[in-house]
Amino acid sequence: MTAGPDAPAGQAELEAARLLLARLGVSPSDLLQLGPARPPAPTFAEYVPVVSAAVTDGSRRAYGSYWKRVLEHWPDRRLDEVKPSDIERLVEHVKAHVVVRSNARGGRSAAENLVTALRCLYRRAVADGHLTEAENPASKVAKPQRLPSTRRALPDTRLTEINRVAASTGDDPVLDSLLLRLHTETACRRGGALALRPADLDEEQCLIMLREKGDTVRWQPVSPTLMRHLRQHAEDRHAPSSGQLLRYRDGQPITRRRYDHLWERIGRHLPWVAKQEITTHWCGTQR
Structure with missing residues (x-):
């Protein structure tokens, strides 16, 4: 009885396939890349203005200063070159250099807003097809836990x-x-x-x-x-x-x-x- 078309290939067939691929100059990993190659992801300097123009006025006011910080540190880096550890380092930098006010709380609010601003930016990047959700580094960074508000009732x-x-x-x-x-x-x-x-x-x-x-x-x-x-x-x-x-x-x-x-x-x-x-x-x- 001959093997059906769905039967697993034997050792001889696999060796023959490897030999043919080698002669054609094709590696097995090349066969796993389905569809056309994805173009390079934009840099932050290229993409932040795109997102800023797309969001609401409220979001632009809330996130604009944090996107500016990102541009100061990573203007020429591509979106898919940033790792979660890079974001965590930037968060610590922002916390360390936050403007000290009388009600300051160790830069927690600035750190939270930075992570939120990056999540907003990367959500747009995923939607635009520049990277997949699995490649989204901002989603892998936890926001600092929000402390209770110091606001109280005014007599x-x-x-x-x-x-x-x-x-x-x-x-x-x-x-x-x-x-x-x-x-x-x-x-x-x-x-x-x-x-x-x-x-x-x-x-x-x-x-x-x-x-x-x-x-x-x-x-x-x-x-x-x-x-x-x-x-x-x-x-x-x-x-x-x-x-x-x-x-x-x-x-x-x-x-x-x-x-x-x-x-x-x-x-x-x-x-x-x-x-x-x-x-x-x-x-x-x-x-």
């Missing part, structure tokens, strides 16, 4: 001090007081406040629509007083129904820099605010 007396300074200093106390009131009542993020439009105000039910991180959307109850001031602000500063509600006196939309200036000014008048590095996120946390 009413402290919040009153903050509002007093905001309402009595600066070039636009009305705007700054409205910002603090909005964040205190709703605990919304800065992005949610900046995305608020006059069309998002439901005066009848005292609700505002907030669009925040991760494309989340929620209807948030507010007090009649806040609703009245939001509507008045939109009318006084000529905010279009589908445009940004919060604006300067000249009608220009405010940016995140307004928050930075506000807290810098409050910190100058209230040293405990600067020392604890209190920001807008604290306003929605009260006792």
Whole structure:
């Protein structure tokens, strides 16, 4: 009986196959490379701008400074040349050179953000076919464990001090007081406040629509007083129904820099605010 086509090859057949491959100049490993050869992976200098242009504005703000660090260290290295140990060394470098602040926690946050930024970049590289998921070095590096937040509830007396300074200093106390009131009542993020439009105000039910991180959307109850001031602000500063509600006196939309200036000014008048590095996120946390 002769062997069928699926029967395993004998020793003689294997030797004959090896001899034929040798004469053709082909190695067995060459036969394992199915399909066309993959082109070289791009360098970080070539690929970071591609990813930066593809992500959302929020992701670009969150990861941009860390991608810049990567470009400083590996501009000409190709994506598939970096090993997990390389990333771990860069993480330790970032932790060691983080800007020391009063609430610093050993660079843990910077290390976590760097790993997250690299994971974002490599996910795109896998999706674009520059390497496989098995070759993704960022997925093999653990993020530092996040410590509990040092943020705490602000006592009413402290919040009153903050509002007093905001309402009595600066070039636009009305705007700054409205910002603090909005964040205190709703605990919304800065992005949610900046995305608020006059069309998002439901005066009848005292609700505002907030669009925040991760494309989340929620209807948030507010007090009649806040609703009245939001509507008045939109009318006084000529905010279009589908445009940004919060604006300067000249009608220009405010940016995140307004928050930075506000807290810098409050910190100058209230040293405990600067020392604890209190920001807008604290306003929605009260006792």
